[in-house]
Amino acid sequence: MSTAKATLSALRQRIAAIETTARSVPPAEAASSGSAPAISTSRAGRIALDRDEVDLTLGGGLARGALHEIHAASGADNIAASGFSLALALAAAPAGRTIVWVRQDYAAKEGGELHADGLQALGLDPAALILVQLRDPLAVLRAGGEATRCGALGAVIIEPWGEPKALDLTTQRRFSLAAEISGVTVFLLRPGARPMPGGAETRWQIASSPATPMAMNAPGHPTFDLTLLRHRHGPPGGPWRLEWNRDEKCFQRPTLLRDPATLSRIEPAPHPAERAPFRLAG
Amino acid sequence: MPADAPLLIVEKAKGALVLAAPDPAAIDQGLAPGLSLAEARARISDLAVADHDPTADETLMEHIADWCDRYTPLVARHGERGMMLDITGVAHLFKGEAALLDDLLARLAGFGLTAFGAIAGAPATARALARSRKPVIVPPGREAEAVRPLPVTALGLDPARVQALRRAGLKCVADLIDRPRAPLAARFGADCVERLERLAGIAEHPISPRRLVPAALAERIFFQPIALTDDIAATLARLAVDVASLLEARGEGGRHFEASFYRVDGAVRRIAVATARPNRSPKAIARLFHEKMDALSDPLDAGFGFDLIRLGAFHTEPFLAAQANLDGHALDDEAVADLVDRLGARFGPEHVQGFVSSDTHIPEQRAKLVPVFSIGDRPQVWGGGLETGEPPLRPLSLFNPPEPVEALGEVPDGPPLSFRWRRVLHQVARAEGPERIAPEWWRGGGDTPDRDYYRVEDRNGGRFWLFREGLYAADRPQPRWFLHGLFA
Numbered sequence: 001m002s003t004a005k006a007t008l009s010a011l012r013q014r015i016a017a018i019e020t021t022a023r024s025v026p027p028a029e030a031a032s033s034g035s036a037p038a039i040s041t042s043r044a045g046r047i048a049l050d051r052d053e054v055d056l057t058l059g060g061g062l063a064r065g066a067l068h069e070i071h072a073a074s075g076a077d078n079i080a081a082s083g084f085s086l087a088l089a090l091a092a093a094p095a096g097r098t099i100v101w102v103r104q105d106y107a108a109k110e111g112g113e114l115h116a117d118g119l120q121a122l123g124l125d126p127a128a129l130i131l132v133q134l135r136d137p138l139a140v141l142r143a144g145g146e147a148t149r150c151g152a153l154g155a156v157i158i159e160p161w162g163e164p165k166a167l168d169l170t171t172q173r174r175f176s177l178a179a180e181i182s183g184v185t186v187f188l189l190r191p192g193a194r195p196m197p198g199g200a201e202t203r204w205q206i207a208s209s210p211a212t213p214m215a216m217n218a219p220g221h222p223t224f225d226l227t228l229l230r231h232r233h234g235p236p237g238g239p240w241r242l243e244w245n246r247d248e249k250c251f252q253r254p255t256l257l258r259d260p261a262t263l264s265r266i267e268p269a270p271h272p273a274e275r276a277p278f279r280l281a282g
Numbered sequence: 283m284p285a286d287a288p289l290l291i292v293e294k295a296k297g298a299l300v301l302a303a304p305d306p307a308a309i310d311q312g313l314a315p316g317l318s319l320a321e322a323r324a325r326i327s328d329l330a331v332a333d334h335d336p337t338a339d340e341t342l343m344e345h346i347a348d349w350c351d352r353y354t355p356l357v358a359r360h361g362e363r364g365m366m367l368d369i370t371g372v373a374h375l376f377k378g379e380a381a382l383l384d385d386l387l388a389r390l391a392g393f394g395l396t397a398f399g400a401i402a403g404a405p406a407t408a409r410a411l412a413r414s415r416k417p418v419i420v421p422p423g424r425e426a427e428a429v430r431p432l433p434v435t436a437l438g439l440d441p442a443r444v445q446a447l448r449r450a451g452l453k454c455v456a457d458l459i460d461r462p463r464a465p466l467a468a469r470f471g472a473d474c475v476e477r478l479e480r481l482a483g484i485a486e487h488p489i490s491p492r493r494l495v496p497a498a499l500a501e502r503i504f505f506q507p508i509a510l511t512d513d514i515a516a517t518l519a520r521l522a523v524d525v526a527s528l529l530e531a532r533g534e535g536g537r538h539f540e541a542s543f544y545r546v547d548g549a550v551r552r553i554a555v556a557t558a559r560p561n562r563s564p565k566a567i568a569r570l571f572h573e574k575m576d577a578l579s580d581p582l583d584a585g586f587g588f589d590l591i592r593l594g595a596f597h598t599e600p601f602l603a604a605q606a607n608l609d610g611h612a613l614d615d616e617a618v619a620d621l622v623d624r625l626g627a628r629f630g631p632e633h634v635q636g637f638v639s640s641d642t643h644i645p646e647q648r649a650k651l652v653p654v655f656s657i658g659d660r661p662q663v664w665g666g667g668l669e670t671g672e673p674p675l676r677p678l679s680l681f682n683p684p685e686p687v688e689a690l691g692e693v694p695d696g697p698p699l700s701f702r703w704r705r706v707l708h709q710v711a712r713a714e715g716p717e718r719i720a721p722e723w724w725r726g727g728g729d730t731p732d733r734d735y736y737r738v739e740d741r742n743g744g745r746f747w748l749f750r751e752g753l754y755a756a757d758r759p760q761p762r763w764f765l766h767g768l769f770a
Contacts, residue, residue: 076744079679079769082678082770083678083770086770112677112768113651114680115649116639116648117649118678119637119678120668121674122678126639126649127637130636131636132629132634143625143629146625150617150618152615152616209743210741210743211745213739214673217712219737219738219745222769222770225743
């Protein structure tokens with residue numbers, strides 16, 4: 001028994017040694033290739049999501065300088081997955097840093113072009129976004145890899161469509177390694193793809209969820225149902241429901257009622273046919 | 283047919299085949315351009331005939347002009363068969379004017395081309411002498427003397443006036459040059475005098491070069507042509523250092539760089555890269571070329587090797603040396619600009635985009651995606667509904683054009699109860715609106731109907747941006763519903 005334990009610990013040490021040597025080589029490569037100055041260490045840490053159950057499951061928040069994969073629960077939830085990725089990118093990016101979004105053309109054809117005013121409505125200054133739109137999935141992955149190596153960015157969103165062959169385990173491992181070196185958090189957005197084992201730190205499944213209504217039964221803030229499908233350093237979890245707060249750049253639990261004053265005006269999910277017709281304007 | 287039969291290039295003129303360019307052997311036998319092919323055949327029985335291909339001629343001349351760049355950056359085409367090189371200040375690089383001319387003509391002869399050249403202080407003089415097939419080098423200030431023996435055709439006037447000059451007994455330039463100008467101008471036209479003065483080097487007439495002159499230029503000439511990718515990359519890296527130091531001396535940075543590869547057989551290939559901000563870091567420049575050459579759809583064909591590689595900075599701007607702030611922000615900006623350049627070099631600058639706001643409230647025209655390059659430091663105005671605590675009023679993604687939906691409303695001008703988009707029925711649970719966005723009549727949009735926008739949420743939590751085009755009214759067509767965007 002004790003010999004087995006000793007062997008196991010010896011093996012673990014060897015693996016750790018291999019991993020550290022593997023990771024100590026690339027910084028030199030990154031420096032020689034003219035990438036960003038070393039600022040990565042100061043940004044190491046975790047991104048808080050809800051400061052509660054989700055963060056506990058993640059061991060204190062979402063890891064920075066890592067690869068996170070985001071899937072949509074269904075075709076109709078692609079926009080929610082995009083919104084969630086952008087929200088995470090905003091939570092991850094230090095103020096004033098540029099976010100790079102590499103997108104396959106087909107994603108825009110299928111789900112619409114990104115709208116500058118809408119980006120701002122989620123809290124992103126459109127001027128701080130560099131959008132790289134490419135036709136070929138391989139080019140998307142290459143451009144994404146190039147961006148990931150640039151440590152001066154706030155975050156990178158890589159959005160290939162479907163399940164391109166080139167996006168295999170090796171590529172994903174390469175992304176996470178590059179992210180670890182540069183300190184940039186990378187979100188791999190996967191519209192039209194099934195969740196498969198890969199090299200990401202976490203894998204999420206996102207669905208849009210009914211928002212807490214505003215006054216006059218108006219649709220509320222972006223709200224997501226998230227499921228943690230995989231987590232490298234812990235158990236999966238969920239589903240949880242989180243709401244994005246643009247002003248604070250953080251997620252929060254949706255409150256049932258936003259404002260006591262609006263209480264009387266909100267009917268609990270009335271059936272459309274029974275609802276009295278009212279005019280909102282004009 | 284014997285191999286040494288005179289070769290005729292023929293073209294179609296007025297329905298008949300006419301000689302466009304007989305070769306020297308044919309000219310020796312008395313054939314001249316303009317003669318019909320039938321007549322030429324009648325005179326000489328065995329003739330080789332080929333069709334005239336003006337486009338191929340043009341391409342060849344362009345290739346030659348590109349190749350001439352190796353002597354001077356100031357190369358101009360002149361007429362169909364002429365080339366004008368401004369060699370001011372470059373002759374010493376080729377061991378003098380005579381050596382330069384010899385080298386140029388010898389290399390052209392090596393390509394199988396027949397060429398004549400002359401050097402003079404004025405372009406018109408050199409051209410006239412070259413056309414008279416005299417390989418002369420006119421010493422400075424002796425232009426008027428050199429052109430004296432030339433026939434009046436050297437002026438390049440139209441045939442009618444040449445004949446008029448001949449009839450007046452003015453056969454060569456010497457007959458004209460000593461005469462008072464006013465009577466000449468009165469009788470043969472003002473441009474006759476103008477041409478005469480240009481020919482004699484009295485009037486200035488600059489050439490117009492085909493290409494921009496680089497602000498900074500570095501080159502390497504190889505005695506032994508190089509062909510290996512690594513050698514080429516190393517050469518570019520060294521040239522980048524040279525160009526960077528030239529730019530540094532001027533206090534500038536380049537925004538557009540071009541590498542020219544001169545192949546031994548005369549082919550010239552140019553590869554250009556552009557940067558988002560003035561750049562003079564040799565490493566960055568070399569890397570951009572590396573990216574670009576890696577991504578070329580038609581790779582650089584070294585053939586038998588390049589004997590001259592040149593790197594020029596074309597568009598330069600004042601270079602403000604980056605000063606690292608305490609938070610390293612300036613360095614970050616530079617790193618991002620470098621990334622933009624690299625992505626632009628590899629995937630094409632038009633694919634690396636940023637948003638620019640425009641002064642309109644039509645949603646699909648609110649923002650334009652333009653190459654990050656072309657965005658200056660212009661302040662941008664965005665309006666996504668940014669009051670604290672307000673949910674997004676504009677969708678994350680927008681369909682352009684808006685997608686038509688079938689909507690069912692309860693009241694004519696209220697939000698829809700349900701709508702069908704992409705064959706899926708959505709039951710509306712919540713809605714807000716309308717927000718009316720009217721077309722801009724002052725921009726000629728007065729004919730399109732108003733749009734009433736609604737933010738709606740369906741029972742599954744999907745949030746949509748719908749609009750109704752037009753209003754329900756008796757005398758108007760039924761309004762249509764569109765889905766314009768999706769909220770996260």
